[in-house]
Every structure is written in structure tokens, then in C-alpha cells.
Amino acid sequence: MSGASSDQGSNDAAASRVMTVRLDGIDxxxxxxxxxxxxxxxxxxxxxxxLFEDDLGEPFTxxxxxRYVDGKSRLDGLESFLGSRGVARPRGSEDDxxxxxxxxxxxxxxxxxxxxxxxxxxxxxxPDAEALLRRASAVGLRIGMVSSSRNATDVLDAAGLAPFFDxxxxxxxxxxxxLEGKPAPDLFLETARRLDVEPDRAAVFEDARxxxxxxxxxxxxxxxxxxxxxxxxxxxxxxxxxxxxxxxxEVTFDRESLEDA
Numbered sequence: 001m002s003g004a005s006s007d008q009g010s011n012d013a014a015a016s017r018v019m020t021v022r023l024d025g026i027d028x029x030x031x032x033x034x035x036x037x038x039x040x041x042x043x044x045x046x047x048x049x050x051l052f053e054d055d056l057g058e059p060f061t062x063x064x065x066x067r068y069v070d071g072k073s074r075l076d077g078l079e080s081f082l083g084s085r086g087v088a089r090p091r092g093s094e095d096d097x098x099x100x101x102x103x104x105x106x107x108x109x110x111x112x113x114x115x116x117x118x119x120x121x122x123x124x125x126x127p128d129a130e131a132l133l134r135r136a137s138a139v140g141l142r143i144g145m146v147s148s149s150r151n152a153t154d155v156l157d158a159a160g161l162a163p164f165f166d167x168x169x170x171x172x173x174x175x176x177x178x179l180e181g182k183p184a185p186d187l188f189l190e191t192a193r194r195l196d197v198e199p200d201r202a203a204v205f206e207d208a209r210x211x212x213x214x215x216x217x218x219x220x221x222x223x224x225x226x227x228x229x230x231x232x233x234x235x236x237x238x239x240x241x242x243x244x245x246x247x248x249x250e251v252t253f254d255r256e257s258l259e260d261a
Contacts, residue, residue, distance in 0.1 A: 047113035071208025185218030
């Protein structure tokens with residue numbers, strides 16, 4: 001666990017495991033958005049599934065989403081999955097219209113499907129995520145958000161979580177600053193720079209394999225894998241997560257007592 005401490009107890013009635021993971025020696029928390037803070041990862045999956053299956057005739061499963069798409073920029077995720085199927089499209093340009101037979105055009109069509117789902121179903125933060133953000137803010141930790149999605153800052157605002165964040169770096173930054181997307185560490189390192197904190201004084205929270213790999217490459221003190229599926233998390237451990245939790249209320253810090261967590 002690379003320096004993290006944990007206390008483990010049992011709930012006899014539910015025969016389940018309860019763990020509290022304490023993160024020591026950190027000044028900042030850096031969160032991925034979809035699937036960590038908000039329940040929007042499922043919307044992304046459904047939008048991709050519609051694009052790949054209905055428009056391109058390629059079967060697309062949750063395993064495909066986790067392996068090829070999750071955590072990556074829209075273009076990188078699209079090209080990664082299509083490449084795994086032996087399919088190639090010209091990249092095109094940002095001026096391509098939605099539905100054009102290019103990576104840009106198909107990516108824009110996926111974005112249209114995603115926004116339709118957002119408009120219909122809205123954005124909700126995970127209650128345990130909001131509670132963790134409140135606790136972190138109360139003890140003076142700096143807080144940043146990272147996402148490969150170009151919509152992430154808007155989603156953060158719509159979920160009512162924006163006031164907790166000192167900075168955010170989303171997919172739009174990939175188009176304006178020479179940064180590589182995950183699994184490169186650039187987005188996380190840029191966020192740490194904006195927070196004025198060294199990576200070895202920060203913890204990264206990620207639900208995607210590519211994001212865990214990015215945090216590990218960036219030299220962050222802790223890379224916390226967030227597996228919302230209670231039976232999941234092995235892929236995050238394999239990618240190099242120091243710790244895997246299923247809920248963010250399993251996490252506390254050395255700035256607060258376990259009794260008050």
C-alpha cells in the first residue's frame with residue numbers, strides 16, 4: 001500500500017469487509033470525474049455503445065469500454081477501440097461535422113449522443129464523493145480535477161461540485177496546451193503545477209486503468225483506484241494502484257482524526 005495505513009473491521013450481519021484507508025503526508029487531492037465524482041461514466045459508455053454498434057456495426061461491451069476507451073481523450077479512445085477491431089478511419093479535422101466518416105466526425109457524433117443523455121437524465125454526484133470533498137476542504141487540502149472529456153468542467157458545475165475545486169484541467173486543455181492524454185501523466189502533472197504542489201505530496205483518484213497508469217508515471221504519492229463495482233478493482237491493482245476502494249468514504253487523511261472522518 002506504499003505507506004497508506006488501513007484499519008479493517010467486519011460487519012457480521014452482512015459478512016462484508018469495511019476498510020478505512022488513511023493517506024499520510026499529502027497537501028492535495030486530484031480527482032478524475034466520470035465514475036469517481038459523478039455517475040456519468042455509464043452515460044459515456046451508452047453513448048459510445050450507440051455509436052459503435054448502431055452506426056458502425058461493431059459490438060461494444062463494458063469490457064471494451066474499460067480496456068480501450070475509459071479515461072482517454074475522445075479521439076484516442078475511438079481510435080484505440082477501432083484499431084483493436086482492425087478498423088481505421090482518417091483523423092480528419094476539428095472542422096468535420098458530426099457523423100463525418102473521420103475520427104473527429106465520429107467523436108462529435110458520440111458527443112451529441114452523450115449530451116442527449118445528459119439533458120434527459122441530468123448529472124448527479126456520488127454522495128460519498130461530495131462528503132469527501134467537504135472533509136478535504138475543511139482540513140485545508142488543495143483540490144483539483146482532471147478529465148480527458150471536453151465536457152468535464154461543465155459537468156462538474158452542473159453537479160454542484162465546482163466550488164470545492166481550486167483548479168480543473170479537462171480535455172479542452174489538450175487542444176490548447178501541448179499535453180498528451182492518459183496514460184501519459186501530463187494532465188495530472190499540469191493540475192499539480194496549477195495547485196502549486198509536488199506530485200509526491202498529492203494523491204490521485206482514478207477509476208480507469210489508463211488514469212491509474214498516468215498517476216503512477218507522474219510519481220504521485222498515492223494512486224487510489226476507485227472501483228464502484230464491489231467485485232471489481234483487480235484491473236486497477238494490475239495497473240499500479242497503491243490502494244483500491246469501492247467508496248470514497250473509506251478514505252481519511254492524517255489532517256483529520258479517524259473518529260471525525
